[in-house]
Amino acid sequence: MLLLIIAPLSGLLISCNDEDDTTQGTSKVTVRMTDAPGDYDEVNVEVLDVMIKNNSDTSDNGWVSIGNISPGIYNLLDLTGGITVLLADNEVPSGLLGQIRLVLGDENTVVKDGVTYPLNTPSAQQSGLKLQINQTLQAGATYNFLLDFDVEHSVVVEAGGSGNYNLHPVIRVTTEATSGAIKGTILPITVQTLASVEVNGTLVSAYTNEQGVFQLNGIPSGTYTxxxxxxxxxxxxxxxxxxxxxxNGEITNMGSLTLP
Known part of the structure; x- marks a missing residue:
């Protein structure tokens, strides 16, 4: 089993006497997964659990399952053009949420040119990928977290012509409250196109799917090229x-765009 640490977010599971009433009680948390597609037929990832931690401690203690999980093997390339899958949806104690962890099984594969290959995770990656978000969950509020799996940079072909595929997860974690999205349809739809935008020095990109649709998630409010x-x-x-x-909280639809 692979334990992939995804994100020190912020806000949950603390119930101290000196806390504000807004962090007493529970908050609704959903965790969804989507993908910025890459050049493969399929990229299948087995999700077993989604876990959370009540502080920003970097040790490997204090993890609990968020509960109400939808485990399964998901083809990340089905999750493009704005399509997401719900992994977890539950009430959790309000307050400081330290981290979220995606627990993967070993039934991970990649399909290239019709041939299925195991998708290996090197031992060096088992400590996972941590992303800081720093957000306190308020009682009675709903928080929707989106795990954006960047397939193009997450699946790496092993050097030396071995034909082995390794999983080096590249995942962005965003929330609807603090970001928006850019969507569009590229014509002709038969041409695979890479849509990209620079956000605070980081390039966010996604390929079009079979319908020519792309969606760039986790884009903070602002004006972009x-x-x-x-x-x-x-x-x-x-x-x-x-x-x-x-x-923030909205999808900017650029409509149909024809390549010159």
């Missing part, structure tokens, strides 16, 4: 769209 880069074999050129406005 979206770059659409088609497959070089198509002979089409890059399309740059400026002044794309994003509002």
């Amino acid at each position: 979206v770059t659409l880069t088609p497959d070089i074999a198509s002979g089409l050129t890059v399309l740059v769209v400026e002044n794309v406005v994003v509002v």
Whole structure:
């Protein structure tokens, strides 16, 4: 079993006497997973559990299951163009949530050109990937966390021509309250296109799916330049769209965009 640590968020499980009433009681927490697709037929990941921790302590103690889990093997490439899967949905104690941990099984595979390969996780990766969010959960509020799996950078072909595929997870964790999304449809839909935007020095990107749809998740409110880069074999050129406005909690739909 692989235990993949995903995110020191912030806010949950503390109930001290000197706390404000807004952190007494429970908060509704949902955890969803989506994907920025890569150039594979399938990338299948077995999810067993979603766990949380009540503080920002980096030790491996204090983990509990969030409960009400939807375990299963998920093809990440089905989760594109704004499609997500609900992994966990439950009431949890309000207060400081330290971390969230995605627990994976060993039934992880990648399909390339119709051939299925094991998707291995090197032992060095078993300590996981931690992402800081720092947010206190208020009593009675609902928090929707989105785990955005970047397949293009998470699946690595082993050097030396061995044909082995390794999982080096690259995951962004965002919330609806503190970010929005950019969506659009690229024409012609038969051309795989990479949509990208720079956010505070970090490049956020996603390929179009089979319907030509892309969605860039976890984009904070602001005005951005979206770059659409088609497959070089198509002979089409890059399309740059400026002044794309994003509002927290909303999806900015750019509509249909035709590559030049």
